[in-house]
Amino acid sequence: MPAFLSPLFLIGAAAAAIPIAIHLFYRRTEPVIDFAAMRYLRRAPVEHSRRRRLRELVLLALRAGALVLLALAFARPYIADPVAARSGDATLVMVDTSASLSAPGRFEAARERARRAIEDAPATHAVGLATFAQALDVVTPVSQDRAGALAALAQIKPGAGATRYRAALQGAADALDGRSGRIVVITDLQQSGWDAASDAGIPESIAVAVEDIGAPETNLGVTSLRVDGAEAVAVVQNFSARPATDQVIFAIDAQRVGAVPVALAAGANVEARVPLVNTASGGLSASIGDRDGYSADNARYAVLDAADAISVLAVTPTGHPSEALYLERALTIAEGTRGFRFRSLGGAGFTAIEPGTLDQVGVIAMLSTRAVAQRGRERLAEFVRGGGGLLVAAGPDVDAAILKDALAGLVETSWEARPAQTLTFAPDDSRHPVFRVFGGAGTLANVGFSRAVRMTAPASASVIARYSDGSPALVEERTTGGRVLVFGSDLNYRGNDFPLQPGFVPFIHEAIRYLASQRTSRTEYLVGELQAATVPGVITLPAPASRRIAVNVDPRESDPGRMTPDTFQAGISRLNAAAARDEETAAKEREDGQFLWRYGLLLMVVSLAAEGVLGRRLG
Amino acid sequence: MTAGARSLGFARDRPSELRFLDPAVLARLGTLELKARAVVEGLLSGLHRSPFKGFSVEFAEYRQYLPGDDLSAIDWKVYARTDRHYVKKFEEETNVDCYLLLDISASMGYGSRGVTKLEYGGLLAASLAFLMNRQRDAVALTTFDDAIVTMVPPSARPSHLRSILVTLDRTTLGHRTDVSKPLHVLADGISKRGLVVFISDLLDEPGRVIDGLRHFRFRGSEVIVFHLMDPAELTFPFDRASRFRDLELGDEVMAVPSVVRQDYLDAVNGAIDRYKQELGSEGIDYRLVDTSTPLEFALISYLSTRGRRR
Numbered sequence: 036m037p038a039f040l041s042p043l044f045l046i047g048a049a050a051a052a053i054p055i056a057i058h059l060f061y062r063r064t065e066p067v068i069d070f071a072a073m074r075y076l077r078r079a080p081v082e083h084s085r086r087r088r089l090r091e092l093v094l095l096a097l098r099a100g101a102l103v104l105l106a107l108a109f110a111r112p113y114i115a116d117p118v119a120a121r122s123g124d125a126t127l128v129m130v131d132t133s134a135s136l137s138a139p140g141r142f143e144a145a146r147e148r149a150r151r152a153i154e155d156a157p158a159t160h161a162v163g164l165a166t167f168a169q170a171l172d173v174v175t176p177v178s179q180d181r182a183g184a185l186a187a188l189a190q191i192k193p194g195a196g197a198t199r200y201r202a203a204l205q206g207a208a209d210a211l212d213g214r215s216g217r218i219v220v221i222t223d224l225q226q227s228g229w230d231a232a233s234d235a236g237i238p239e240s241i242a243v244a245v246e247d248i249g250a251p252e253t254n255l256g257v258t259s260l261r262v263d264g265a266e267a268v269a270v271v272q273n274f275s276a277r278p279a280t281d282q283v284i285f286a287i288d289a290q291r292v293g294a295v296p297v298a299l300a301a302g303a304n305v306e307a308r309v310p311l312v313n314t315a316s317g318g319l320s321a322s323i324g325d326r327d328g329y330s331a332d333n334a335r336y337a338v339l340d341a342a343d344a345i346s347v348l349a350v351t352p353t354g355h356p357s358e359a360l361y362l363e364r365a366l367t368i369a370e371g372t373r374g375f376r377f378r379s380l381g382g383a384g385f386t387a388i389e390p391g392t393l394d395q396v397g398v399i400a401m402l403s404t405r406a407v408a409q410r411g412r413e414r415l416a417e418f419v420r421g422g423g424g425l426l427v428a429a430g431p432d433v434d435a436a437i438l439k440d441a442l443a444g445l446v447e448t449s450w451e452a453r454p455a456q457t458l459t460f461a462p463d464d465s466r467h468p469v470f471r472v473f474g475g476a477g478t479l480a481n482v483g484f485s486r487a488v489r490m491t492a493p494a495s496a497s498v499i500a501r502y503s504d505g506s507p508a509l510v511e512e513r514t515t516g517g518r519v520l521v522f523g524s525d526l527n528y529r530g531n532d533f534p535l536q537p538g539f540v541p542f543i544h545e546a547i548r549y550l551a552s553q554r555t556s557r558t559e560y561l562v563g564e565l566q567a568a569t570v571p572g573v574i575t576l577p578a579p580a581s582r583r584i585a586v587n588v589d590p591r592e593s594d595p596g597r598m599t600p601d602t603f604q605a606g607i608s609r610l611n612a613a614a615a616r617d618e619e620t621a622a623k624e625r626e627d628g629q630f631l632w633r634y635g636l637l638l639m640v641v642s643l644a645a646e647g648v649l650g651r652r653l654g
Numbered sequence: 655m656t657a658g659a660r661s662l663g664f665a666r667d668r669p670s671e672l673r674f675l676d677p678a679v680l681a682r683l684g685t686l687e688l689k690a691r692a693v694v695e696g697l698l699s700g701l702h703r704s705p706f707k708g709f710s711v712e713f714a715e716y717r718q719y720l721p722g723d724d725l726s727a728i729d730w731k732v733y734a735r736t737d738r739h740y741v742k743k744f745e746e747e748t749n750v751d752c753y754l755l756l757d758i759s760a761s762m763g764y765g766s767r768g769v770t771k772l773e774y775g776g777l778l779a780a781s782l783a784f785l786m787n788r789q790r791d792a793v794a795l796t797t798f799d800d801a802i803v804t805m806v807p808p809s810a811r812p813s814h815l816r817s818i819l820v821t822l823d824r825t826t827l828g829h830r831t832d833v834s835k836p837l838h839v840l841a842d843g844i845s846k847r848g849l850v851v852f853i854s855d856l857l858d859e860p861g862r863v864i865d866g867l868r869h870f871r872f873r874g875s876e877v878i879v880f881h882l883m884d885p886a887e888l889t890f891p892f893d894r895a896s897r898f899r900d901l902e903l904g905d906e907v908m909a910v911p912s913v914v915r916q917d918y919l920d921a922v923n924g925a926i927d928r929y930k931q932e933l934g935s936e937g938i939d940y941r942l943v944d945t946s947t948p949l950e951f952a953l954i955s956y957l958s959t960r961g962r963r964r
Binding site: 066067068069070071072073074075076077078079 | 760761762763764771855857883884886887892894896897898899900901902903906907909913914915917918921922925
């Protein structure tokens with residue numbers, strides 16, 4: 036369905052009346068002469084009125100069309116989602132499967148409410164079933180198959196995710212796909228479920244009904260587990276209004292290492308500590324036996340493994356190993372916990388990389404910008420904003436303009452090629468962590484550069500090494516995210532002999548460690564934060580990370596504090612108010628993605644060109 | 655201008671038929687003699703010479719009998735007086751049947767200077783009719799467009815002139831030009847050789863026009879063509895881009911005069927040259943008449959030419 040971002044510009048289409056008026060005016064003033072000797076006149080290059088009239092009409096249409104197209108282009112047209120195409124009312128039943136539903140009897144109550152909601156849905160409604168925690172998961176799409184929805188309902192189970200109502204409601208609105216009807220939310224109305232950080236909106240045509248299944252009166256939860264020196268420390272909190280006692284059991288890799296009884300006053304929390312003897316690695320857990328509250332928060336996990344090797348991803352033109360040969364060799368020479376995990380990708384491969392993959396990468400070495408498409412550039416910017424380290428080697432395969440475009444607001448250093456000349460380089464600041472290991476310029480003074488770019492560093496950046504002509508050789512950008520180093524030459528033995536010099540390996544090691552230090556490798560994640568983190572426990576991430584992490588329930592989920600259905604509905608109202616803004620934003624994004632105005636302008640140019648040709652023929 | 659409804663309507667203050675008889679024109683014409691180029695057979699004696707000597711009543715001369723002469727032509731009285739055989743010779747004076755053919759198609763309704771081609775052609779036909787009637791020639795009038803519209807049979811009676819003038823006066827514009835068909839019909843209908851005066855703007859396919867006129871020549875008639883053209887048709891004096899509407903078909907063409915003028919004039923002159931050449935080769939007199947020139951000039955120059963060629 037066509038729509039316009041700036042429909043007021045459509046008023047400009049009225050300008051199409053101008054050529055029509057001019058046409059009519061000149062048409063009236065053109066005299067008609069009765070003539071007899073037409074057989075002789077027809078032999079001259081005259082134009083028959085019918086044909087001319089047709090041409091004039093075409094000309095008129097082209098002129099008017101050009102003006103209309105101009106107005107259309109300014110009105111920023113786009114094809115809206117075919118919401119209107121959807122018809123029929125629907126009922127979507129959303130069942131809360133967050134960790135707070137793990138209290139005894141709660142999920143059964145939710146299931147029963149859901150069954151009733153499905154059965155009681157108006158006969159004219161299609162029915163769908165979904166579960167939600169931090170996001171909506173459609174179990175059975177909206178359809179007339181109620182038996183299928185009931186059968187699927189029997190299979191759902193409570194999870195360990197955190198409640199996020201806004202995201203879930205947004206997903207429900209999407210699942211209804213433009214239909215009107217209602218959403219039945221079956222939940223414990225947990226107060227912490229309203230996440231102010233997310234925004235969502237549901238159409239006015241969808242009513243929201245809330246089925247409150249209640250919450251347990253008491254809950255004890257392990258809200259924290261950490262290693263404090265040689266001790267494991269667990270924090271247990273009492274979320275009820277009466278005192279409680281329990282026992283915290285510590286285990287490493289399922290081997291019990293200690294138990295600590297705890298007594299908690301109403302609303303209080305206590306720490307339980309056990310010593311860790313000769314334990315440098317393993318999966319640590321602390322659990323309690325709270326039977327009345329949420330079972331999902333009765334255990335918490337931590338990883339005792341030492342700091343992991345830094346993961347380095349090199350972006351090269353094609354991903355061929357030879358394109359980052361020296362970098363790879365320099366990194367793989369290190370072993371153990373001081374080692375590096377190296378991987379290289381071509382520009383196209385980097386563009387196609389899965390969103391979560393870069394979470395496990397500490398440093399990206401940008402050796403090429405070839406074939407790095409827009410999506411890849413966005414990923415790179417997200418990576419740096421997210422604290423990732425970036426090493427840019429300004430060799431022949433790296434385009435400064437692309438990098439500047441990709442990292443706008445993060446990296447301002449630019450460079451340009453310059454004639455080949457023999458240069459050396461030396462640290463500008465020997466105390467900088469990258470050069471501290473060298474203790475002076477001696478080792479690096481032997482590095483010869485035949486090709487180097489002339490870099491221009493912004494005032495906000497630091498020049499930490501310079502070429503022998505005084506121009507910057509290594510620039511550190513200060514960003515709000517990760518660290519960025521821009522090296523003014525190649526790192527693969529093309530513009531210098533650095534890779535063959537003894538200083539190359541320590542330089543690379545220190546630079547990578549410096550860049551990665553901003554992004555400490557997280558060992559603890561919440562359920563749902565990573566694709567692999569679906570249940571609490573200690574898991575091993577898939578390659579290339581290949582390290583163990585602890586997955587825990589969001590501590591906010593342990594709080595059984597509840598809101599009233601009215602408060603919930605008030606939240607829905609706020610969503611409704613935000614819907615118009617969201618719709619506007621979505622429309623703008625859609626229009627931005629479609630660029631129909633460009634086609635409008637192109638057609639206008641074509642119309643004007645055709646008008647010019649035709650007008651010239653008419654004389 | 656509504657071409658189809660326009661009448662010749664020459665006079666309003668006196669009998670309309672007298673309007674044709676412009677005294678000045680007739681005075682000049684009266685000093686000349688219209689003589690047919692070819693002598694045709696006729697009924698009445700007059701100024702025209704007959705090719706068939708011996709069959710008329712007016713004595714011409716005697717000639718000595720020669721073997722082969724018709725014995726009935728021998729004047730026996732002369733033989734009685736002179737004892738010689740003489741043959742009596744006669745010069746027969748005849749009148750011709752003069753057929754005035756006037757094109758009244760819609761295109762004849764065009765006139766850029768007050769007088770249309772039809773008005774001009776009607777006056778020309780009337781003048782000729784008067785002149786011929788005065789010479790005792792039998793005059794016929796036929797008007798046509800794409801078919802014969804009116805036909806006044808030939809007659810030499812003085813009162814016949816009035817019929818012709820009345821017919822001319824009542825003539826209105828017809829439809830589109832198609833001279834071929836009426837010409838062939840008329841040529842087939844003329845039983846005696848005579849003089850055919852064809853007055854038209856010749857806005858038809860020249861080949862068809864010439865074929866039609868050739869038919870008259872084939873039947874032995876003398877043909878005179880008055881090709882009437884308005885001065886605007888001869889010079890195309892327009893200056894601004896206009897839509898030209900066909901008087902006969904009603905369709906329009908858009909033209910910028912400065913652009914099309916030369917092509918137009920080439921086409922007009924080409925047609926005129928073709929008529930001159932092809933009609934001349936058929937022994938047909940062709941006369942281009944600019945309707946802005948006085949009618950007297952057209953008649954006098956034509957009759958002068960005829961006189962010189964006699």
